Amino acid sequence: MTVAVDLGVTHTGEPAELDLEELLSTRLLVQGNSGSGKSHLLRRLLERSAGHVQQAIIDPEGDFVTLAERYGHVVVDANRTPSELARIASRIRQHRASVVLTLEGLDAEVQMMCAAAFLNGLFDADRAFWFPMLIAVDEAHLFAPAMAGEHSEEARRASLGAMTNLMCRGRKRGLAGVIATQRLAKLAKNVAAEASNFLMGRTFLDIDMQRAADLLGIDRRGAERFRDLETGNFVALGPALFRRPLPIRIGPTETHSKAGRPTLTPLPDLPPEDLADLVFTVTDEEREADRRAAMRPHYTPPPRPEPQPNAGTGEIIARVSSNAASRERAEAQEDDGRSPDERAEVVDQIFAEMLADPDAAFRPVPVLYQEFLTHCRLKRLRGGETDMVAFRRRLSLARAGISAETDDPEWQMIVERSADLPEEMQGVFMMIARAARDEAECPSDEALAKAYGSHSPSRGRFLLNFMTERGVIHADQDFRGNRVVTITGTDWRTKLPEITLSSLDEARARRAARLSRDV
Missing domain, CATH: 1.10.10 (Arc Repressor Mutant, subunit A)
Incomplete structure (x- = not known):
């Protein structure tokens, strides 16, 4: 079954359609500088194909979560363990759910590891669940960098390997990659080379214009046109699009990003003195936070005991005799008349007193047991509690x-x-x-x-x-x-x-x- 996805119109006013079934076999690469309309293009493609194919969106900025309410996508928070993401990805393929993997708020290196675990889970799904699936990756140069950067080599290898599997070996598993990047020079060549369909937007750097022109089969003079493209305009080429490079304009979308395009808003109409008061005045929320921080317990080391003079032999013997006499008097007491609850409360008090000393947590158990027995004797407590x-x-x-x-x-x-x-x-x-x-x-x-x-x-x-x-x-x-x-x-x-x-x-x-x- 051939499904034509309406992307917008060509420069002649004719419908610009994408063959969805052909896209599943040939993959798509979108390139354009920031503000050229890449995310808008992806949103249009995903909206118009949502009812025909299962989708998964790797969303580094949380822009595509708005698809969930309108089109039923499941939003997956990537703040999970690798095994959890892999299991979720396997269940996604099994139940054919369209999802948005939001990586918003995560560190760039963590985003790479999360995307790798999720894509590998989709890739490693059981053969019985290899249904056709569209995988859209926004800002793909973050997950398939052309060269090592500030990220760890482990994160780069894992992410690049997952993206390479998606673009090179994903077709047989029903996975069709749709990747968008700001610069072709920042995207790994073995990932970009596997795409057969291209949508090239506004580009200013010579090296990126030349690479885009080479991919579209345009000469150097024709590459200059990429500088003049307006926002939302792209040059399309590929078996799922057009057989020769053709300018198209992307149509409107039904959903929108949470952030949207930046617009100018009036500055506050306040005199400098009032603005200074707002900047330097402590708010009630900040005072409450400071108050709570001040109330947090801080450990204060106990005072060191004053050194005592060494006791003589006679004094030591007197102490031992006194302790023995006290023990004999305690053992001669009548049977304890307290109830079990009262005895348990006494034991709780003893443990509370013992563990109040910060060093008690690290003393040997025999030493603590002897101290416990001493407390029990002082409390006239004997029996199973000791x-x-x-x-x-x-x-x-x-x-x-x-x-x-x-x-x-x-x-x-x-x-x-x-x-x-x-x-x-x-x-x-x-x-x-x-x-x-x-x-x-x-x-x-x-x-x-x-x-x-x-x-x-x-x-x-x-x-x-x-x-x-x-x-x-x-x-x-x-x-x-x-x-x-x-x-x-x-x-x-x-x-x-x-x-x-x-x-x-x-x-x-x-x-x-x-x-x-x-x-």
């Missing part, structure tokens, strides 16, 4: 900030499952489970190590690997190295951290440090 096994388990939970006392059947299942781990790891496991259930971020390596009683962050990574091998959790990472943990047998899953300017700055700083080391 058992070493009970103490170890309670300590691991307390270090992790967990209470196992709950009537929730799902949480009871987690508590029972923790019994498969060593006692000192059980509290760490439930700490992760609580974060996953609350959909909070996964605790850091330092937090996990501290809950285990160690100063070393590598201990936290060891704990995660150990629990993964035991099958009680599944740990994964996104492209920025942020950890995502899923509790096996449940739908509990920690969330990825929100993308903020500070996180992007940290990622850029890490990349700059890595580049400086390479130099």
Whole structure:
């Protein structure tokens, strides 16, 4: 079945149509400087073909998410782990859903890794799901750069490999690439060379004009016309378009980008004094943020105790005798008349007092147990609460900030499952489970190590690997190295951290440090 996609009109006023079935076999390359109308052209093509073929749009700026409401595209946020994106891509091919993969807000290097994982997932789908699919990639030079730049070699290789697979080997798998770029010189040649259809827009640099002219079979004098093209005008050539280069003008679209074209707006009509007040006056929101920051607890090291003179032998013997006498008097007390709830409350108070000391998290368990027994004697508490096994388990939970006392059947299942781990790891496991259930971020390596009683962050990574091998959790990472943990047998899953300017700055700083080391 031949489907003609109406792109607009030719310079003679005739309809400019694209053969969609031919496009699926021959692919399309769109080139034009910023502001030439490339994104408008892609939007027109996607709108007019939406009812005929499955579509996937790689959208680095979030411009095409507006297609979702009008044409039913599913918006996929790329802030996920590589395995998640690959599984989503496989289900997209299986269920033939049209999607927009939005990469907005991600660092450029992370965008490359996300696009690579998504495209590879589409490419590696089962043969039974190789249905025809249009893959539109805006700003394709970001994902298939002609040369190494500021990005890591790993990201460049992964992204370039995925784009090469799409353009070179995608046809047999039903994938038709439609790529748009600002400059042909910035796009990898082995990716651009696989396109048989071309739409060339306004171009100013000589090297890009010459490459565009070579692709269209135009002489050097004819290449000058690319400088004179207006916004939304392109020169079309290819088996799905026209057999000879023909100027066309792209028609209007039904949806629009969130940003749109920049337009001039009047400047504020305020005197300089008022503008200065607006710039330098602290707002209520900023005051509230400062107040919250000031209320955050800051660790203050405890004062160092004054050195005490060494006690003599007689004084030491007197102390030991006094302690022994006190112990004998405590053991001679009548049976404790407090209820189990009251005794449990006393134990909670003891643990709270012990762990209030920041160094308590890193003391050996036998030392803490002796300290615990001392507190119990002072509180006249004896019995099952002072058992070493009970103490170890309670300590691991307390270090992790967990209470196992709950009537929730799902949480009871987690508590029972923790019994498969060593006692000192059980509290760490439930700490992760609580974060996953609350959909909070996964605790850091330092937090996990501290809950285990160690100063070393590598201990936290060891704990995660150990629990993964035991099958009680599944740990994964996104492209920025942020950890995502899923509790096996449940739908509990920690969330990825929100993308903020500070996180992007940290990622850029890490990349700059890595580049400086390479130099």
